[in-house]
Amino acid sequence: MTALAHKSAPPAFDVSLIRKDFPILARQVHGKPLVFLDSAASTQKPRAVLDAMTFAFENEYANVHRGAYWLSEKATINYEAAREKVRAFINAKSASEVVFTKGATDAINLVAASYGCLALRPGDEIVLTELEHHSNIVPWQLIRDLTGAVIKVVPINADGSISIDAFAKIIGPKTKIVAVAHVSNVLGTVLPIEAIAELTHKFGAKLLVDGCQGIVHEHVDVQAMGCDFYVFSGHKLYGPNAIGVLWARLELLDAMPPYQGGGDMIATVTFEKSTWAEAPTKFEAGTPPIVPAIGLGAAIDYLNSIDRVAAAAHERDVLQYAMVELSKVPGVKLIGTAQNKASVQSFTMEGAHPHDLATVLDRSGVCVRAGHHCAQPLMDVLGVSATARASFGIYSTRGEVDALVAALHKAREVLL
């Protein structure tokens, strides 16, 4: 996991060309150009993804892994080709290590239920951080309550960063699982995954990384990162929703019991006993999200077709610009200012609730997220009930930041 970086000067990045690839960006909202600043919740989709999915439905659709007929064989080949694209994108050793799920939440629940059941005994410790999304908290609470394990929480610093020393104070001999975000969805903080992995493995525990926000902004090499599980969602990576990925080392997947039972995941079934298919099929009970997987594959093809290093530099530029310009708006307070952060910026405005801000901004065509961002424990730590959040993607521009700032000035007129 290294931030995408060029060795030499970055080439010019033409965001206007990128924007043409995303049909929705041409539309208006409330009579104003759409300014979509909620990519951390879900990104918009390039034409290539929409076309690939339409083509699959119109020309090559049937159920997978079943039919002894050409169309089903073709659908299966396309579905498995998407798995290979994911494998290459994250540099997994084998496509068998790539499990398709319905999303990152599903993937974390899978690991918590299956690996948690295997590894956790009463008194064992699960280590989380204060900045986790609910989806990386609640599944662990469920398995904690079933196994008698205990949850420990690593605190954040005031700027939203987490120091490795804080992990060192909490991870210990009783730790069995460490589950952390790659990048915080509220603060944008990039976590020091390699160092956390090293600490985790020193005590023989396993590390799960919630990569929903990470894989969008950072180059991910699961082998180099040293984690044991990496999960992400398709819909935050310019792909469709209803598809997610669990990557895990093959020896872990082999040792883990199935999460759900059903068709496809079995080797043999009798009423006395059933046996399981090999990974990843063991974890893909029922008809999988076939076309969403193909759409995710197309999103990966799309990302591979652009200069991702330049795209990452562009996103950083937009973030830096936003941090400077937002700070100039009277009453605005930036939340999450860690040195190493991705293009997500939470903020509050003195005297205006984030929900009211979002309503006024919306009427200017500006879409921001307002609320607790599925991170209520983090809101408690920050001492706020909610924040507004602008998050940027490869198609975001400085001009959109200007539109946000203008809308915030209008919000001051309306609300204060």
Place this chain on the structure above:
Amino acid sequence: MNAVAHVETDDLKVLYQELILDHGKSPRNARLVEHATCTAKGNNPLCGDRLTVTARVNAGGMIEDVAAEGKGCAISIASASMMTEALKNASVATARQVFEAVHQLCTGKADVASAKAMLPTSMSEDVEKLAALRGVRQFPVRVKCATLPWHTLMSCLDGKVDATTEKV
């Protein structure tokens, strides 16, 4: 500015009119009722808004005191504040009728005249004030902000412990 833009700005001005902003910034009865006979907690899981409604109802079914305390947006805080002003010294039966009228105003099912017609004439002035909340009808996702305090009050009067915007 074109006609469309005018309409939108007007929508915002109606939603965030002076009365709403005033109650949102300086909510009345933002406290807990002493010797309350009932309490309920309201929760909007979408945005994390939370409030506690307490009331003291006497043997004759009159609301002697009612208050709402919590965190939320301008709409929910203003709605809670105006609710407590309107219903202090009202009967529980009237409170239920006012709830229904406000609900219909906020969802666009009633205008001010028909809301008034639903209630005793003694409530007419209060309904005119509460009608300020009907700006939310142009903002469907914000209707819950306006109605949360009212649902919480109904839970309170019904002897329930909590209310959520997701069940109603």
